[in-house]
Amino acid sequence: MTKILAIESSCDDTSASIVIGGKIINNYIATQSIHEKYGGVVPELASRAHQKNIVPVVDQALRNANITKNELDAIAFTRGPGLLGSLLVGTSFAKGLALALNIPLIEVNHMKAHILSHFIDDPKPSFPFLCLTVSGGHTQLVIIKDHLTMEVVGETQDDAVGEAFDKTAKILGLPYPGGPLIDKYAKTGNQKAYEFPKLKGKDLNFSFSGIKTAFLYFLRDEVKKDPDFIEKNLNDICASVQSTLINILTEKLKLAAKKYKIKQVGIAGGVSANSGLRSRLEEIGKEEGWKTFIPKFEYCTDNAAMIAITAHFMFQKGEFADLSVSPKPRMKI
Ligand code: KG4
């Protein structure tokens, strides 16, 4: 059975995973808390932390799988999209190891991998599958025709939805990354407490810069009237902001499903960990007669298991990278 080591280092998590014969054996992640105090990922610090973490994380994955590096059949890594300095660490490490072991190298697209996390466990989607991919850097509607053939049919024209969550959280005085905190406070808030502009347009592209500015102006005006406005109403603000963002996402998802007549529908990427989005998708799925796919929490945010499963499909097709490969920070699906 094919044994592959996969490495993910596109942003601020260093992760390694072993896949054997298409089965994910483990998924180790070293997160970097250093960025919290800066209110966002500092690229230079991220790449330094990857350098420190990569050997122990890979070592742990191999030991836990009870295999030695000499038994590996291929090394996979995230080529992009992501931060150049971060990608460089994983890419160089993978190239060095593949060269030393004289085994194939597999370059994985991080966004395709987020989607293919749906093919780790059962039940798996059938094709065509429509996936809303929502992360800190992307917001895309993707049609998956087979494991390795995907088409982007809609995407954000400006900010990603994860950015909209994080930047709004920052205005609210919450630490980075603020998305999970908005989710947490929203749970006990009233989502109808505050109204924000509704979505316009029937095309499949997204825009979040306008709504982000609307949040900003709203908060600025309210704080002028009452300096304690945020503190007093944090839960209601978070619930209203979250519901507005989820509404934009799910309305476009419905349009895409109708346009392409697809009933296998899922979400992927960091923001798919959002509890409001997860339950809204279930509700809409029932209304629309979809079979819905929601990833396990550990596969929502960045992880190497999704890189490993993608590498498994690529290995089967003989899609190998050249040893001269370099990172591609703006890699497209
Ligand atoms: O996929 P990911 O881990 O990294 C990128 O590839 O960007 O996504 C990170 C994004 C961040 O913006 C983070 O705030 C957001 O996912 N996120 C959430 C939640 N968990 C992570 N946003 C809203 N609610 C959550 N529960």
Ligand code: ZN
């Ligand atoms: Zn990601």
